[in-house]
Amino acid sequence: MHQEQHPAPAPTRRLSREAIIDTALAQIDRSGAQSLSMRSLAQELGVEAMSLYRYVEGKDDLLERVVEQLMGDMTSRLDADLTEHWQGFLQALANEVRRLAVEHPKAFPLVATRPPAAPWLRPPLRSVELVNTFLSTLLGFGFTDEQAVHTYRSFSSFLLGQLLLEASVRGVDPVDTPFDDADPSGDDDESTLADAPQVLRLRPLLSEDRSEAEFETALEAVLDRLARDLAQ
Amino acid sequence: MHQEQHPAPAPTRRLSREAIIDTALAQIDRSGAQSLSMRSLAQELGVEAMSLYRYVEGKDDLLERVVEQLMGDMTSRLDADLTEHWQGFLQALANEVRRLAVEHPKAFPLVATRPPAAPWLRPPLRSVELVNTFLSTLLGFGFTDEQAVHTYRSFSSFLLGQLLLEASVRGVDPVDTPFDDADPSGDDDESTLADAPQVLRLRPLLSEDRSEAEFETALEAVLDRLARDLAQ
DNA sequence: CGGGCGCTGCTTACAGTGTAAGCACATATC
DNA sequence: GATATGTGCTTACACTGTAAGCAGCGCCCG
Missing domain, CATH: 1.10.357.10 (Tetracycline Repressor, domain 2)
Structure with missing residues (x-):
């Protein structure tokens, strides 16, 4: 019923809920949940942001789906x-x-x-x-x-x-290379840890x-x- | 040193880091950290959003200060x-x-x-x-x-x-009045809990x-x- | 007393966010 | 071929955090 009938209609032009969730998870794994936006996600999928809303209720729903996928x-x-x-x-x-x-x-x-x-x-x-x-x-x-x-x-x-x-x-x-982090004198740690x-x-x-x-x-x-x- | 020299210069027109942090905490207690915005906080203080930046580095810093205040x-x-x-x-x-x-x-x-x-x-x-x-x-x-x-x-x-x-x-x-939440048939709970x-x-x-x-x-x-x- | 100076809060502006509404086109069906 | 259906795009709006610069006040010093 839901089968594709074309041999190779488009490279990745076809969106899908699964692809969206997977890519969202990948992006979160890469740079944290904070920096995930509908627009950046859409871009990685080669698509416009609003297109995602055909497959997902909104951002909250998306995140819920990601959690669901993880569980x-x-x-x-x-x-x-x-x-x-x-x-x-x-x-x-x-x-x-x-x-x-x-x-x-x-x-x-x-x-x-x-x-x-x-x-x-x-x-x-x-x-x-x-x-x-x-x-x-x-x-x-x-x-x-x-x-x-x-x-x-x-x-x-x-x-x-x-x-x-x-x-x-x-x-x-x-990112914090633990050594040689410039600022050798007033190191953030040392100052806070003084007392x-x-x-x-x-x-x-x-x-x-x-x-x-x-x-x-x-x-x-x-x-x-x-x-x-x-x-x- | 930090004393006021005026008898009563203005009702609450004087901003202060303390007041900002206190009000931020109050707003978080009331409606959650998610819904705290620089603008809403400023409004509650009777002030414009950008004024807060005289006392706080930014939103992250503000939240850090709130935590500090709590500890x-x-x-x-x-x-x-x-x-x-x-x-x-x-x-x-x-x-x-x-x-x-x-x-x-x-x-x-x-x-x-x-x-x-x-x-x-x-x-x-x-x-x-x-x-x-x-x-x-x-x-x-x-x-x-x-x-x-x-x-x-x-x-x-x-x-x-x-x-x-x-x-x-x-x-x-x-907010969720546990009874009488409209939708008496396909209740969210019952349906999910079916299996x-x-x-x-x-x-x-x-x-x-x-x-x-x-x-x-x-x-x-x-x-x-x-x-x-x-x-x- | 006048003139600057610094501090405070305001204004404007911009890039970024989530998302509502409607359009255009490709596809599938009759 | 005409039509319906879905898919993705466009535009738009309200809202976010915040950079930059400005207006006015009080203060201190000459």
């Missing part, structure tokens, strides 16, 4: 990832969401901070299917309603805090990127905690 | 709040930041998600002084450098996840606002975990 087949990947204990499920979910944050650090803030469609959709778990999978999986493992919901809450805020911070670290462009001796002293330690290891251990801590809560 | 005297309040054990300090800090999130739910996303000035400033702890107080307090309690930094990391992502979610729940305007039976079933449970209690118990969990880490 994408996470649900299916998790269904396939059947494990024997709930810890395995949560671990798989955590890794899945983290992969998203690491692969799209500039886009992750969208997933994390866009106003959720419904009050029970807690970022960064933004798809109803996914939340449903979450709840029914846990219920399947014998959780009570309260336990499942409590776990959902704990887990989402764990993911949000951990990954939003990690994404924001990974999201900054390496913050501990920060100054611990700066190298604070700047280390331990995010992967920290994520793992924090995840284990959360799982431990949940196990303890369940046992009690 | 405000938190450091001093914490210094006064000397406690005997590090748990007390972290508890006081947590409550302080949570108070901020609860009192300014619409402004808190700024604190939480604005790109931090330095990589070692992890939202929502956005002031160098505060971070310095954090570190030196913990060091004062006998923490090693690594332990202090680790605690700083754990604690900031705990606060971020927990409070960003709480603020986003509290931040939505009660998410668990979400549909648990909706009341999911919509409950347990944020204060959850915050307390999550905080205790984090403190327990940290205590365990330290002992080992």
Whole structure:
């Protein structure tokens, strides 16, 4: 029904919702969500801005679609990832969401901070299917309603805090060459840190990127905690 | 030095950085950071938009100042709040930041998600002084450098996840009268939830606002975990 | 006291944003 | 071939942040 009948009608002249969303995501990955405009997006698609409105309700809708695309087949990947204990499920979910944050650090803030469609959709778990999978999986493992919901809450805020911070670290462009940044005397850091001796002293330690290891251990801590809560 | 010499020169005609920042915060509290514009802010101050630029570098700078104002005297309040054990300090800090999130739910996303000035400033702890107080307090309690930094990391992502979610729940305007929202048949919720039976079933449970209690118990969990880490 | 000077707020202007409304043309159908 | 349908373009408007320069006031100094 929706098939093309021409052998090769035009190079890329044909617009499509998918292409728009993909290009939008690409542009966000490249230069951040802030600098995405309907016009720049249209230009990259070789098209005029208003043409996009045939496929998308507006910018908000577009961003929502991008988020939807990112959450994408996470649900299916998790269904396939059947494990024997709930810890395995949560671990798989955590890794899945983290992969998203690491692969799209500039886009992750969208997933994390866009106003959720419904009050029970807690970022960064933004798809109803996914939340449903979450709840029914846990219920399947014998959780009570309260336990499942409590776990959902704990887990989402764990993911949000951990990954939003990690994404924001990974999201900054390496434009700031950390050495030789002109201005060798009144360095921005030094001046601000004048009366913050501990920060100054611990700066190298604070700047280390331990995010992967920290994520793992924090995840284990959360799982431990949940196990303890369940046992009690 | 900065004294006024006139008895009463004009009603409010005198602009000031403080007044600008306060009004900006008020406007954000009222209608969200999204809808704050230099022009609307100027109008509320009975002034033209460009006048603001005498006191503020630009909009980004303004928002940064608002954040600064919010973090405000938190450091001093914490210094006064000397406690005997590090748990007390972290508890006081947590409550302080949570108070901020609860009192300014619409402004808190700024604190939480604005790109931090330095990589070692992890939202929502956005002031160098505060971070310095954090570190030196913990060091004062006998923490090693690594332990202090680790605690700083754990604690900031705990606060971020927990409070960003709480603020986003509290931040939505009660415009959505939950009943009688026209459109009685194809309700947005029902339609989306058609194939998410668990979400549909648990909706009341999911919509409950347990944020204060959850915050307390999550905080205790984090403190327990940290205590365990330290002992080992 | 007068003349400059600096500060304050205003005016104008421009480039950029999201998007509403209607037009032109290519395509698909009868 | 005529007509309907959709696709992309054009134009337009209200709004954003902000650069540049100007008008008037109060202050200080000669």
